Amino acid sequence: MTDSTTTGAGKPLTRAVVYGLVSVALYFMLYLFEDSILAFTSRGGWYFIAPVTIAFVFSYVHGTFTGHFWDILGIKARK
Amino acid sequence: MEIAANFIPLNALDVTYLLVVGFIGGLVSGFIGSGGAFVLTPAMMSMGVPGIVAVASNICHKFPKALVGAIKRARYGQVDVKLGIVLGISAEAGVIYGAHIQEDIHRRFGDAGSNLYVSLAFVIILGIIGSYILWDAMKTRDTANDKEEKVARLARWVQSIHIPGTMVYFKSLNARVSVLFTLPLGFATGMLAATIAVGGFIGVPAMHYVLGAPALMASATELVTAFVMGLGGTMKFSWSGLVDIRLAMIILAGSLFGIQLGAIGTTYVKPHMIKVVMGTIMVLVLLSRAIEADPSFVVAHYTLGAVHQSLGNRWKAAAQFRASTQLDAGYPEPFKALGDLFLAAPRRLFDQAVEAYNKAIELRPFYAEAWVGLGDARAAKGEVDGAIASYQKALVFNPINPKVHMSLGKIYYAEKGLYYESVTAYKRAIELDPQLVDARMGLGEVYEEKGLYKEAIEEYRRVIEADAKHTGAMYNLALVYEKVDPREAIAQWERYIQLASQLQSEKDWVDVARQHLRKLKSRIKD
Numbered sequence: 001m002t003d004s005t006t007t008g009a010g011k012p013l014t015r016a017v018v019y020g021l022v023s024v025a026l027y028f029m030l031y032l033f034e035d036s037i038l039a040f041t042s043r044g045g046w047y048f049i050a051p052v053t054i055a056f057v058f059s060y061v062h063g064t065f066t067g068h069f070w071d072i073l074g075i076k077a078r079k
Numbered sequence: 080m081e082i083a084a085n086f087i088p089l090n091a092l093d094v095t096y097l098l099v100v101g102f103i104g105g106l107v108s109g110f111i112g113s114g115g116a117f118v119l120t121p122a123m124m125s126m127g128v129p130g131i132v133a134v135a136s137n138i139c140h141k142f143p144k145a146l147v148g149a150i151k152r153a154r155y156g157q158v159d160v161k162l163g164i165v166l167g168i169s170a171e172a173g174v175i176y177g178a179h180i181q182e183d184i185h186r187r188f189g190d191a192g193s194n195l196y197v198s199l200a201f202v203i204i205l206g207i208i209g210s211y212i213l214w215d216a217m218k219t220r221d222t223a224n225d226k227e228e229k230v231a232r233l234a235r236w237v238q239s240i241h242i243p244g245t246m247v248y249f250k251s252l253n254a255r256v257s258v259l260f261t262l263p264l265g266f267a268t269g270m271l272a273a274t275i276a277v278g279g280f281i282g283v284p285a286m287h288y289v290l291g292a293p294a295l296m297a298s299a300t301e302l303v304t305a306f307v308m309g310l311g312g313t314m315k316f317s318w319s320g321l322v323d324i325r326l327a328m329i330i331l332a333g334s335l336f337g338i339q340l341g342a343i344g345t346t347y348v349k350p351h352m353i354k355v356v357m358g359t360i361m362v363l364v365l366l367s368r369a370i371e372a373d374p375s376f377v378v379a380h381y382t383l384g385a386v387h388q389s390l391g392n393r394w395k396a397a398a399q400f401r402a403s404t405q406l407d408a409g410y411p412e413p414f415k416a417l418g419d420l421f422l423a424a425p426r427r428l429f430d431q432a433v434e435a436y437n438k439a440i441e442l443r444p445f446y447a448e449a450w451v452g453l454g455d456a457r458a459a460k461g462e463v464d465g466a467i468a469s470y471q472k473a474l475v476f477n478p479i480n481p482k483v484h485m486s487l488g489k490i491y492y493a494e495k496g497l498y499y500e501s502v503t504a505y506k507r508a509i510e511l512d513p514q515l516v517d518a519r520m521g522l523g524e525v526y527e528e529k530g531l532y533k534e535a536i537e538e539y540r541r542v543i544e545a546d547a548k549h550t551g552a553m554y555n556l557a558l559v560y561e562k563v564d565p566r567e568a569i570a571q572w573e574r575y576i577q578l579a580s581q582l583q584s585e586k587d588w589v590d591v592a593r594q595h596l597r598k599l600k601s602r603i604k605d
Contacts, residue, residue, distance in 0.1 A: 030328055037324060038086055044320030051139055051317045051324045052310070058328050059143030059335070066335040067151065070343060077155055077346040 016068035023062045085132050085478065086323050093126055094329055101140070101333025108334070109148050109341020111357045112301030113279025115141065117364055119330060120276060129445055129476045132323050134276070135316035139327035140334060142309030145302045148338040152299035155346055159251030159296055162286065163303020165258065166265035170278060170304055171311045173269020181273065191385025191416065194378070200274045201368050208284050209361025216354035228350050234291030251286075251296040264289060265304070272308055279305065280361055294350040298357070299342075319479055377407040384416060393420060414439035415449045422456050432456040447477035454486060463494040484508035485518040492525050501525055516542045520552060527555065532563045550579045554588060557595070565599050572596040 030037060041051045070076070100122045104115025116137050123133035152158050185193045219229075230238075238254040245257040264285040272278030279301045286297035316322050345353070384399030397420050400413040414435050421432035436453035439446055454469035470487050473480065485508040492501035505522035508515055523538035536559055542552035553575040560568035576592050579585035 027328070027332065030325060034325060041317070041322065041324045042086070042320040044318060047320075048314050048317035051322045051327070052313055054324055055139055055143040055313070055327065055331070056146075058331055059147050062332060063143070063147035063150075063335050063339075066147075066339045069336065070339050075340065075343060077343045 012068050012071050016065060016072055019061055019065035019068065023058075023065045026058060026061060085129055085321070085475065086325075087127050089325060089329075096122065096126070097326065097329045098333035101330035102337040104330070105144060105148075105334030105337025105339075106341045107337075107360065108144060108302070108305075109151075109338035110298070110344055111279065111341075111353060111360065112283050112298035113277050113305055114357075114360055115144070115334065116276035123326060124445075127445070128323070128326065129447075131316075131477055131479070132321055133326075135313075135321040136323045136326040137276070137330070138309050138312035138316060139322045139324065140330040142306050142313055143331055144334045144338055145305035145309055147335055148342055149299070149302035149306055151339060151342040152302060152345065155299075155342070157296050157299035157345065158303060159249055159292065159300045160303055161247070162249045162251055162261070162290075162292070163300040164307060165247070165261050166268060166282060166286070166300075167304040167307025169262045169265030170269030170272065170282070170308050173266035173271075173278075174273045174308060174312065175269075176266070177270035177273025180270075188389055189385060189416070189419070191382050191412070192389075194412070195382055195385075197274060198368070198378075200271065201365055204271060204275070204280055205361045205365035205368075208280065209358050209365060211358075212284060212354050213358030213362065216351045216358055219351050219354075228293050230291040231288045233289055234287075237289055238291055249290070249292075251292040251300060252290055254291065256290055260290065268304060269308060278308060280357075283357060294353045295345055298345070298353050321478070377403045377410050377413075380406065381410070381413045381416065384413065388416070388420065393424070396420060409442055411439040411442035411446055411449065414442065415446065415452060418449065418452045418456065422452060422459065427459070429456050429460045433460070445476045447473045447480065450476065451480065451483055451486075454483070458486065458490060463490060466490060467495075479511055481508040481511035481515050481518065484511065485515060485521060488518065488521050488525075492521075498525065498529060514545055516545050516549060516552070519545075520555070523552070523555060527559055532559050535559050536563075548578060550575065550582065550585055550588075553578065554592065557592070561595065561599065565603060569596060569599050569603070572599070 037054075041047065041054065043050075100118050101115075104117075104119045107114040107118075119137045119140075120130075120133045123136065124130055128136070149158055149160075149163070153160070181193065181196070184196050188195075234252075237260050238252065238256055240257060240260075241255075242257040242259055245259050246255040247258055247261075248255045264282070268278040268282035268285065270278075271281045279298075282301045282304050283294075283297045286292040286300060287294050292300065313322065380399045380403035384396045384403065387393075387396035387399060397417060400417045400420070403410060403413040404417070418432045418435035418439065421428040421435060433453060433456045436449050436456060439449040440453065443449070450469050450473035454466045454473060457469055458466035467487065467490060470483050470490075473483050474487075477483075484504045488501045488504035488508060491497040491504060502522065502525060505518050505525065508518040509522065512518075519538045519542045523535045523542070526532075526535035526538065536556060539552045539556040539559065542549050543556070546552075553571065557568050557571035557575055560571050572592050572595055576589055576596065579589045579592070
């Protein structure tokens with residue numbers, strides 16, 4: 001989910017850009033539909049699934065992006 | 080409607096602030112396994128987010144963050160998933176019990192009791208464990224190397240104990256350990272999380288010093304525990320609709336950058352660095368709490384006042400509360416405590432109570448308990464609309480206080496004749512606290528007056544189920560049965576008389592009950 005396993009220099013960059021764009025799109029949607037999303041996720045009861053799902057989706061997309069982000073900057077884990 | 084009022088509008092500055100604070104919180108969590116809540120919850124509250132929404136939104140960002148951090152550190156071989164989950168599940172039980180203890184302390188001793196309890200947890204856990212970790216880190220600094228960490232003596236003993244049927248192998252320990260050791264450790268982690276929001280300050284040292292996990296693995300495994308606890312917490316809070324998903328996701332945006340960097344950082348440092356950072360953060364947090372809590376013994380006066388109050392020394396309590404307001408006129412707790420004292424005073428000092436509560440609210444506009452007190456004082460003065468407005472304000476800042484819903488239920492029906500609103504408020508109070516018998520009594524009385532006898536009987540029966548010696552409910556139940564089932568009414572009156580005739584306070588009511596019983600019996604004979 002976070003680290004690149006590829007050896008090519010181009011591939012992590014492409015992935016970072018793709019996941020970065022999707023992440024920006026997700027946050028833009030959150031901004032655009034702020035009121036309705038907030039109303040839907042705070043209804044309580046079984047609607048608790050909504051915030052939990054949103055959190056999982058954002059963590060997958062944005063988590064992958066941030067992993068690649070530091071990678072591209074050359075900040076990598078020591079072997 | 081009250082829920083919508085919990086969520087504040089956000090501007091660009093707020094968002095930037097949250098991103099930066101989220102990044103710092105993530106960096107700390109990625110490195111030592113937990114600790115982000117210390118900066119995040121107060122940051123949200125300083126923006127005007129109600130306390131409970133700040134806690135809920137912080138937890139909603141915590142579990143996806145911990146998940147990303149755990150996966151990242153699992154790639155470095157630092158995570159023991161089994162140990163994390165075993166601790167996480169028992170931590171969940173600890174969180175529930177810890178929250179229950181908090182509520183109980185608050186109910187018995189008020190704000191002062193809660194503050195004292197939390198402060199004690201800070202001093203004992205952060206002070207003792209934090210200094211021990213620092214001392215241990217300094218001690219091992221010279222001998223530390225990348226290869227082996229010594230297993231603590233306590234951990235060696237724990238690993239040597241064999242209790243048949245309870246032994247589980249954990250790879251981080253490279254040993255079998257009885258779950259009878261892991262369960263209380265997880266439980267304590269959860270209790271601390273419920274008390275000061277950071278369970279990892281027990282979880283990580285427990286894994287390292289008690290179970291024998293290497294420091295790096297302990298801090299990484301804590302992320303799994305945090306994920307389990309965070310997921311459970313998010314479900315609980317969003318079930319009540321308290322999560323502000325925007326806040327949670329904005330913080331997550333910053334914290335995922337931080338947690339990746341913190342996790343990468345762990346691969347560069349010697350294991351004792353984890354201890355240095357963790358111990359330093361614990362001690363710093365403790366000191367900042369101490370300074371924040373008491374720059375001039377204001378809290379000491381206030382706490383002493385609360386002790387006097389609980390002992391019934393009303394005037395000594397008032398003197399201590401006044402002393403703390405004079406030392407620091409910007410500290411709202413003693414004003415609220417003075418309000419409580421005036422409200423409960425036999426001399427009916429309602430105007431002074433209103434004044435004290437107003438002062439507390441002026442200092443801290445989101446002080447839900449002060450709004451509740453103001454509502455009670457206004458209700459006692461007969462200012463019905465003012466009381467309703469105050470209660471509604473209290474619910475904006477803490478929508479899950481069952482007693483406020485109950486007070487609203489009472490005032491809506493008795494003073495305003497608003498049947499529907501009253502029933503809704505009582506039902507909400509019961510939903511939040513099914514053991515709140517006064518709310519059930521109130522609801523039963525409303526139903527009874529409206530002729531809904533079946534519903535009224537149901538509520539009174541529930542009260543008696545919860546408290547078999549509730550003479551008020553027994554009396555009312557017998558009265559309602561007179562209208563629908565005289566034979567059952569006779570049985571109920573007899574039960575009431577049998578119980579109440581032993582109580583001096585019920586003497587007059589028992590006489591009335593006997594008259595009812597006689598009339599009913601003669602009616603049935605005819």
